[in-house]
Amino acid sequence: MDSKTFVYTTYIRTTPERLWQALTDSAFTERYWGVGFDSDWKKGSPLVWKQGGATMADPEQIVLVSDPYRQLSYTWHSFTDEWARAVGIAEDVQAQIAVERRSNVTFDLEPQGDQVKLTVTHDFDPEGILHDMCSQGWPPILSSLKTLLETGEPLPAH
Template structure:
Protein backbone atom coordinates (compact mmCIF):
# COMPACT_ATOMS: atom_id res chain seq x y z
CA UNK A 1 0.00 0.00 0.00
CA UNK A 2 1.10 3.50 -0.78
CA UNK A 3 -0.32 5.30 2.24
CA UNK A 4 1.31 6.91 5.25
CA UNK A 5 -1.61 5.81 7.45
CA UNK A 6 -2.76 2.53 8.99
CA UNK A 7 -6.41 2.30 10.12
CA UNK A 8 -7.99 -0.46 12.20
CA UNK A 9 -11.63 -0.49 13.36
CA UNK A 10 -13.38 -2.83 15.77
CA UNK A 11 -16.51 -2.90 17.89
CA UNK A 12 -16.27 -3.64 21.61
CA UNK A 13 -19.08 -4.47 23.99
CA UNK A 14 -18.26 -1.75 26.54
CA UNK A 15 -18.96 1.91 27.23
CA UNK A 16 -16.97 4.90 25.96
CA UNK A 17 -15.85 5.66 29.53
CA UNK A 18 -14.67 2.10 30.17
CA UNK A 19 -12.76 2.12 26.88
CA UNK A 20 -11.16 5.46 27.75
CA UNK A 21 -10.04 4.05 31.09
CA UNK A 22 -8.61 0.97 29.38
CA UNK A 23 -6.61 3.20 27.02
CA UNK A 24 -5.26 5.52 29.72
CA UNK A 25 -5.10 3.73 33.08
CA UNK A 26 -1.64 2.23 33.73
CA UNK A 27 -3.03 -0.90 35.43
CA UNK A 28 -5.21 -1.60 32.39
CA UNK A 29 -2.62 -0.87 29.70
CA UNK A 30 -0.09 -3.07 31.46
CA UNK A 31 -2.52 -6.00 31.28
CA UNK A 32 -3.17 -6.06 27.53
CA UNK A 33 -0.15 -4.11 26.26
CA UNK A 34 2.64 -4.48 28.79
CA UNK A 35 3.08 -0.68 28.72
CA UNK A 36 2.07 2.03 31.18
CA UNK A 37 1.95 5.73 30.42
CA UNK A 38 2.95 8.51 32.78
CA UNK A 39 1.17 11.66 31.63
CA UNK A 40 -1.55 14.14 32.56
CA UNK A 41 -3.65 13.21 29.48
CA UNK A 42 -4.03 16.82 28.39
CA UNK A 43 -2.98 18.20 24.98
CA UNK A 44 0.70 19.12 25.01
CA UNK A 45 1.51 17.02 28.09
CA UNK A 46 4.68 14.94 27.86
CA UNK A 47 4.38 11.15 27.93
CA UNK A 48 6.75 8.68 29.51
CA UNK A 49 6.39 5.09 28.31
CA UNK A 50 7.17 2.47 30.96
CA UNK A 51 7.65 -1.06 29.69
CA UNK A 52 9.27 -3.92 31.55
CA UNK A 53 10.95 -1.59 34.03
CA UNK A 54 12.33 0.68 31.28
CA UNK A 55 11.24 4.28 31.03
CA UNK A 56 11.30 6.01 27.66
CA UNK A 57 11.07 9.77 27.91
CA UNK A 58 11.56 12.25 25.08
CA UNK A 59 10.41 15.88 24.65
CA UNK A 60 8.66 14.90 21.40
CA UNK A 61 6.52 12.20 23.06
CA UNK A 62 3.37 14.25 23.63
CA UNK A 63 -0.35 13.96 24.09
CA UNK A 64 -1.91 15.57 21.00
CA UNK A 65 -5.62 15.31 21.91
CA UNK A 66 -7.52 14.03 24.93
CA UNK A 67 -11.31 14.13 25.13
CA UNK A 68 -12.38 11.46 27.64
CA UNK A 69 -14.74 8.92 26.12
CA UNK A 70 -14.29 10.40 22.62
CA UNK A 71 -10.76 10.95 21.35
CA UNK A 72 -7.16 10.25 22.31
CA UNK A 73 -4.07 10.99 20.24
CA UNK A 74 -0.35 11.02 20.94
CA UNK A 75 3.00 10.82 19.23
CA UNK A 76 4.58 7.41 18.97
CA UNK A 77 7.46 6.48 21.25
CA UNK A 78 11.16 7.03 20.81
CA UNK A 79 13.26 4.05 19.75
CA UNK A 80 16.03 4.25 22.33
CA UNK A 81 18.92 1.77 22.37
CA UNK A 82 17.68 0.49 25.76
CA UNK A 83 14.22 -0.18 24.35
CA UNK A 84 15.67 -1.96 21.31
CA UNK A 85 17.85 -4.16 23.50
CA UNK A 86 15.01 -4.99 25.91
CA UNK A 87 12.67 -6.10 23.13
CA UNK A 88 15.54 -7.97 21.45
CA UNK A 89 15.33 -5.89 18.30
CA UNK A 90 17.90 -6.68 15.65
CA UNK A 91 20.44 -3.81 15.48
CA UNK A 92 19.81 -3.34 11.74
CA UNK A 93 16.05 -3.11 12.31
CA UNK A 94 16.67 -0.54 15.08
CA UNK A 95 18.90 1.50 12.77
CA UNK A 96 16.16 1.54 10.11
CA UNK A 97 13.49 2.59 12.61
CA UNK A 98 15.67 5.49 13.74
CA UNK A 99 15.73 6.80 10.18
CA UNK A 100 11.93 7.03 9.98
CA UNK A 101 9.99 10.11 11.07
CA UNK A 102 8.01 10.09 14.32
CA UNK A 103 4.49 8.84 13.80
CA UNK A 104 1.28 9.41 15.77
CA UNK A 105 -1.68 7.33 16.85
CA UNK A 106 -5.32 8.41 17.28
CA UNK A 107 -8.10 6.50 19.00
CA UNK A 108 -11.61 7.57 17.94
CA UNK A 109 -14.28 6.31 20.34
CA UNK A 110 -17.93 6.33 19.18
CA UNK A 111 -21.02 4.84 20.82
CA UNK A 112 -22.63 2.25 18.53
CA UNK A 113 -25.76 0.84 20.16
CA UNK A 114 -24.71 -1.64 22.86
CA UNK A 115 -21.10 -1.44 21.69
CA UNK A 116 -18.42 1.13 21.10
CA UNK A 117 -16.76 1.62 17.73
CA UNK A 118 -13.01 2.05 18.16
CA UNK A 119 -11.00 3.31 15.22
CA UNK A 120 -7.22 3.32 15.60
CA UNK A 121 -5.45 5.52 13.07
CA UNK A 122 -1.66 5.41 13.05
CA UNK A 123 -0.42 8.16 10.75
CA UNK A 124 2.65 10.05 9.61
CA UNK A 125 4.26 6.73 8.73
CA UNK A 126 6.81 6.26 5.98
CA UNK A 127 4.65 4.79 3.19
CA UNK A 128 7.16 1.99 2.53
CA UNK A 129 8.75 2.06 5.98
CA UNK A 130 9.48 -0.65 8.46
CA UNK A 131 7.23 0.84 11.16
CA UNK A 132 4.18 0.59 8.93
CA UNK A 133 4.73 -3.14 8.56
CA UNK A 134 5.34 -3.63 12.27
CA UNK A 135 2.22 -1.77 13.38
CA UNK A 136 0.20 -3.53 10.69
CA UNK A 137 0.72 -6.71 12.67
CA UNK A 138 0.92 -5.16 16.12
CA UNK A 139 -2.27 -3.10 16.29
CA UNK A 140 -4.70 -5.92 15.39
CA UNK A 141 -3.17 -8.18 18.07
CA UNK A 142 -3.09 -5.42 20.68
CA UNK A 143 -6.65 -4.23 20.04
CA UNK A 144 -7.89 -7.84 20.08
CA UNK A 145 -6.38 -8.25 23.54
CA UNK A 146 -7.96 -4.96 24.67
CA UNK A 147 -11.33 -6.11 23.34
CA UNK A 148 -11.01 -9.45 25.12
CA UNK A 149 -10.09 -7.73 28.39
CA UNK A 150 -13.10 -5.41 28.24
CA UNK A 151 -15.58 -8.10 27.18
CA UNK A 152 -14.38 -11.05 29.28
CA UNK A 153 -12.13 -9.63 31.97
CA UNK A 154 -9.13 -11.49 30.55
CA UNK A 155 -6.57 -10.22 28.07
CA UNK A 156 -5.28 -12.57 25.37
CA UNK A 157 -2.09 -14.48 26.12
CA UNK A 158 1.02 -12.98 24.59
CA UNK A 159 1.88 -14.79 21.35
CA UNK A 160 5.15 -16.73 21.36
CA UNK A 161 8.14 -14.87 19.93
Protein backbone atom coordinates in the same frame (compact mmCIF):
# COMPACT_ATOMS: atom_id res chain seq x y z
CA MET B 1 0.78 10.36 -0.93
CA ASP B 2 3.16 11.43 1.83
CA SER B 3 2.36 8.84 4.47
CA LYS B 4 1.46 5.24 5.13
CA THR B 5 -1.58 4.81 7.32
CA PHE B 6 -2.84 1.85 9.32
CA VAL B 7 -6.57 1.92 10.16
CA TYR B 8 -8.33 -0.69 12.31
CA THR B 9 -11.94 -0.63 13.48
CA THR B 10 -13.50 -2.90 16.07
CA TYR B 11 -16.68 -2.90 18.14
CA ILE B 12 -16.34 -3.49 21.87
CA ARG B 13 -19.18 -4.20 24.28
CA THR B 14 -18.28 -1.53 26.83
CA THR B 15 -18.84 2.14 27.60
CA PRO B 16 -16.80 5.06 26.24
CA GLU B 17 -15.70 5.80 29.82
CA ARG B 18 -14.41 2.27 30.40
CA LEU B 19 -12.66 2.19 27.01
CA TRP B 20 -11.03 5.56 27.72
CA GLN B 21 -9.77 4.17 31.03
CA ALA B 22 -8.41 1.11 29.22
CA LEU B 23 -6.48 3.38 26.82
CA THR B 24 -5.06 5.73 29.47
CA ASP B 25 -4.66 3.76 32.71
CA SER B 26 -1.38 1.83 32.97
CA ALA B 27 -3.05 -0.89 35.04
CA PHE B 28 -5.13 -1.65 31.93
CA THR B 29 -2.58 -1.03 29.18
CA GLU B 30 -0.01 -3.27 30.84
CA ARG B 31 -2.53 -6.15 30.92
CA TYR B 32 -3.42 -6.23 27.22
CA TRP B 33 -0.43 -4.44 25.66
CA GLY B 34 2.53 -4.86 28.00
CA VAL B 35 3.04 -1.07 27.93
CA GLY B 36 2.58 1.42 30.75
CA PHE B 37 2.08 5.16 30.33
CA ASP B 38 2.87 8.13 32.54
CA SER B 39 0.91 11.23 31.52
CA ASP B 40 -1.85 13.51 32.75
CA TRP B 41 -3.44 13.00 29.29
CA LYS B 42 -3.89 16.72 28.60
CA LYS B 43 -3.17 18.16 25.14
CA GLY B 44 0.53 19.03 24.87
CA SER B 45 1.52 16.99 27.93
CA PRO B 46 4.50 14.64 27.87
CA LEU B 47 3.86 10.94 27.45
CA VAL B 48 6.37 8.56 29.01
CA TRP B 49 6.29 4.95 27.75
CA LYS B 50 7.37 1.99 29.87
CA GLN B 51 7.85 -1.37 28.18
CA GLY B 52 9.92 -4.40 29.00
CA GLY B 53 11.78 -2.56 31.76
CA ALA B 54 12.70 0.32 29.41
CA THR B 55 11.45 3.88 29.86
CA MET B 56 11.07 6.13 26.82
CA ALA B 57 10.73 9.85 27.36
CA ASP B 58 11.34 12.56 24.78
CA PRO B 59 10.21 16.20 24.41
CA GLU B 60 8.48 15.28 21.11
CA GLN B 61 6.57 12.40 22.75
CA ILE B 62 3.33 14.20 23.62
CA VAL B 63 -0.44 14.03 23.78
CA LEU B 64 -1.83 15.65 20.62
CA VAL B 65 -5.57 15.41 21.31
CA SER B 66 -7.36 14.58 24.54
CA ASP B 67 -11.14 14.67 24.26
CA PRO B 68 -12.22 12.23 26.97
CA TYR B 69 -14.48 9.40 25.86
CA ARG B 70 -14.30 10.57 22.21
CA GLN B 71 -10.75 10.96 20.87
CA LEU B 72 -7.19 10.42 22.04
CA SER B 73 -4.11 11.04 19.91
CA TYR B 74 -0.41 11.02 20.68
CA THR B 75 3.00 10.77 19.11
CA TRP B 76 4.59 7.34 19.03
CA HIS B 77 7.49 6.57 21.32
CA SER B 78 11.20 7.10 20.69
CA PHE B 79 13.12 4.04 19.54
CA THR B 80 15.95 4.01 22.04
CA ASP B 81 18.70 1.40 22.36
CA GLU B 82 17.31 0.54 25.82
CA TRP B 83 13.84 -0.12 24.35
CA ALA B 84 15.22 -2.24 21.51
CA ARG B 85 17.19 -4.42 23.94
CA ALA B 86 14.20 -4.74 26.29
CA VAL B 87 11.80 -5.95 23.60
CA GLY B 88 14.25 -7.92 21.44
CA ILE B 89 14.56 -5.63 18.42
CA ALA B 90 17.76 -6.15 16.41
CA GLU B 91 20.24 -3.25 16.33
CA ASP B 92 19.96 -2.81 12.57
CA VAL B 93 16.14 -2.63 12.75
CA GLN B 94 16.28 -0.19 15.69
CA ALA B 95 18.72 1.99 13.71
CA GLN B 96 16.31 2.06 10.75
CA ILE B 97 13.20 2.97 12.71
CA ALA B 98 15.03 5.49 14.92
CA VAL B 99 15.59 7.77 11.90
CA GLU B 100 12.00 7.63 10.65
CA ARG B 101 9.68 10.62 11.04
CA ARG B 102 7.81 10.25 14.34
CA SER B 103 4.43 8.64 13.80
CA ASN B 104 1.10 9.52 15.42
CA VAL B 105 -1.71 7.28 16.62
CA THR B 106 -5.34 8.33 17.08
CA PHE B 107 -8.12 6.46 18.87
CA ASP B 108 -11.67 7.50 17.92
CA LEU B 109 -14.46 6.27 20.22
CA GLU B 110 -18.06 6.31 19.01
CA PRO B 111 -20.92 4.97 21.19
CA GLN B 112 -23.13 2.50 19.31
CA GLY B 113 -25.84 1.23 21.64
CA ASP B 114 -24.23 -1.11 24.19
CA GLN B 115 -20.96 -1.05 22.25
CA VAL B 116 -18.26 1.43 21.34
CA LYS B 117 -16.88 1.62 17.83
CA LEU B 118 -13.13 2.03 18.22
CA THR B 119 -11.13 3.18 15.21
CA VAL B 120 -7.35 3.28 15.51
CA THR B 121 -5.48 5.32 12.90
CA HIS B 122 -1.68 5.24 12.91
CA ASP B 123 0.20 7.44 10.40
CA PHE B 124 3.76 6.56 9.44
CA ASP B 125 6.78 7.81 7.53
CA PRO B 126 6.17 6.63 3.95
CA GLU B 127 9.83 5.73 3.50
CA GLY B 128 10.10 3.70 6.71
CA ILE B 129 9.63 0.11 7.86
CA LEU B 130 7.69 0.89 11.05
CA HIS B 131 4.35 0.71 9.21
CA ASP B 132 4.84 -2.98 8.47
CA MET B 133 5.96 -3.72 12.03
CA CYS B 134 3.02 -1.92 13.69
CA SER B 135 0.48 -3.22 11.18
CA GLN B 136 1.34 -6.70 12.42
CA GLY B 137 1.34 -5.61 16.08
CA TRP B 138 -1.92 -3.65 16.33
CA PRO B 139 -4.45 -6.46 15.60
CA PRO B 140 -3.38 -8.72 18.50
CA ILE B 141 -3.16 -5.72 20.87
CA LEU B 142 -6.64 -4.50 19.96
CA SER B 143 -8.08 -8.02 20.09
CA SER B 144 -6.66 -8.42 23.57
CA LEU B 145 -8.11 -5.02 24.59
CA LYS B 146 -11.55 -6.08 23.33
CA THR B 147 -11.32 -9.44 25.10
CA LEU B 148 -10.19 -7.82 28.36
CA LEU B 149 -13.06 -5.35 28.38
CA GLU B 150 -15.67 -7.94 27.44
CA THR B 151 -14.49 -10.88 29.58
CA GLY B 152 -12.23 -9.44 32.27
CA GLU B 153 -9.14 -11.25 30.96
CA PRO B 154 -6.77 -10.33 28.12
CA LEU B 155 -5.74 -12.79 25.45
CA PRO B 156 -2.68 -14.88 26.35
CA ALA B 157 0.58 -13.22 25.31
CA HIS B 158 2.39 -14.85 22.42
